[in-house]
Amino acid sequence: MSRIVIKNGCIIDPARKTATVGDLVLENNRVREVIELAMAPDSYGDDVEFIDASGCFVTPGFIDIHTHLREPGFEGKETIATGMDAAVRGGYTTICPMPNTNPALDSAPLIRQQFDIAARHGPIHVLPIGAVTLGREGKVLAPLIELAEAGAHGFSDDGSPVWDAHIMRQALLYSKMTGRPVMNHCEDLSIVRGAPMNEGAVATRLGLSGWPAAGEEVMIARDIALAEETGGRLHICHVSTAGGVELIRAAKARGVRVTAEVTPHHLTMTDRWVLGNMEPWDGKGPYDPSQLAPYDTRTRVSPPLRASEDVAALIAGLRDGTIDAVATDHAPHTHVDKECEYGFAAPGYTGLELALPMVLTLVQTMQIDIVELIARMTIGPAAIIDVLPISLGPDDPATLTIFDPAALWRVTPESLASKGKNTPLMGQEMRGQVMLTMLEGQIVFRREQFGEASRREHGGAVGKLSGVFDEEE
């Protein structure tokens, strides 16, 4: 019998909506109990491993329902193995690779291959998303039942929209037999026409063609109408506009089976980033965009960074539950993919290792409660891909993340395990860092000697109140 006691952390259980400062006792790879600090015993006896989590949060392992692992086909950008390494360092214990690989994940053997490769590398859950249409071409439905039987947890042509409304309608109908959602990348190509950034004042000044909010909203509206009529399960990927949030909110109020996700970058950054140092920073937002040159291709992402009103609406939507999940849209690219003209650059940011500190800025600025935020990174996405329950109650699997909300670190290429170093936040200082990730009792990531030092000082136990009253930083 192996026992681990995670001491003096703030244990967040979003399923119960609780935050408890105290000890999390693990036994045989499962949670045995949560003990409030005041009730903690002076001794847990012998043969106990302690992890000192003073000043840290202890939460269920994060779940990312929107990850690009690039394998097979684009292994120069990322592999399943490097993506998993990045995931555990970002606190993720479940990730869902999107099927825009080459070949696209549109058949059962390709789905099974994802599981096989992931199992060979490591212990976290890799739950692939299957393609909606063959080759992601938007013309012929992929064998959705076979994909689901092979383990696909949802269907998406992400990277591209399911642009044909008839095909989308068929997908929503047919996928009902699988219970899995159709996850659409909402981009009306006839409006957007390849525009590399948000339509607005910045695009007008820079002379870049603009992707108007309507380019996203008309397809969200279309898909909601189709979901409402068919009763199919619709999931909106990376909503980025205020109008999109409002459409989803109204649809949910009518009882439409629709869920939605938002990325950390759409919650914290605006299209002002594309200006770079053309203007001094006005101090708005958590990070300084004037550290970049104008037209820095690392700011290019699809959907693009939007206006500050959109950011505010996305945060409000995340808070009130209109948006169910934070999803990284982790999109690793090579240096070459980005070292070119803005209009030619590959869109997307590396995301798994930056998501937590980015969304924590919303807690630091009192825009969302920490328990709600963690819910959107755990039980929210779990419900979408149907892997509930997720909890840290008695007998739940010890699948968890420990992070220090105050740890300061700087983003450098070396600080990221992902092959993708493509982030506009390169060089910025981040606040908040994952210290330890555990999957079913096994430590799958531990930063340096996190939590070990105090074992010596206290003869195997951490002082009851250490880290609660005596922390300076």
Next chain:
Amino acid sequence: MSSPTTTPRRRHVLDLDDWSADELRSLLTIAAQMKDILARPVKQVPTLRGKIVVNMFWEDSTRTRSSFELAAKALSANVLSLGAKDTSVKKGESLVDTVRTVQALGADYIVMRHGQSGAPYLVAQHFRGSVINGGDGRHAHPSQALLDLFTMHERLGELADKKVVIVGDILHSRVARSNLWALTTMGAKVVVCGPPTLIGPAKYWQSTWPKVEISHSLDHAAEGADVLMALRLQHERMEGGLLPSLREYSRRFGLNATRVASANSNVIVMHPGPMNEGVEIMPDVATGPHSVIETQITNGVAMRMALFYYLATGSEQV
């Protein structure tokens, strides 16, 4: 080495966003002196002797390229001009690779035109010399706006409170954007005029240029104007659904004699070229008494000499 100058010396000319009125006036002063040099029997001075200027035009442009080439030669530079056929975009060579090659060839100046907005900023990050933007996508065409400013200033004097109407495809125009910077900095009242499909929402313009006026009627906009500037209408705009027909465009937004007559009596008519006569400008207007279109071309060489000179010396003392 140090020359009298009021502004920090620039290394590149990528846009006009952060040019002050004083700095713009310095350029007007230098350009006027360069224009005198061009009027001499021997049209050459040694400013850039021994320097290499490479013109890299990923988009075809006869007049801008020729103008830069003549300007560099009048300053005694060695000039290499590469057109779209010579630059190896088609071979898959990246922009950065091409810049490294030109650098290794010993270039001191790159003058570039590129179809992608922002491309000169990428080049500037990888080139140790100076980059002059000869037009990037829809974004900027600083030498054009400067020669326009020079021409307006020659004819009208100080531009404060002068009414300048720019009519045409504003949305896709780098000429319009650079003119907006130069003209608003000099205190002119700028009206941009065209159909909503070729401008976009007014608030997106006014966020950067708060005083710019947006008009969808040239009949109204032309009244009392000091400058009427027509932009070239690209024929491919019709394919994108931005315009129904050239005829309809010409009727509402073409620069004709009636509209010129409703402007100020000493109005000047401008066009950056090449013109679609009969579409955005009527032939009688293009060659009429108010037209300064040929002067723009002549002034273009002087202004481009001034830009090289300014980058080389940081001074307005010729």
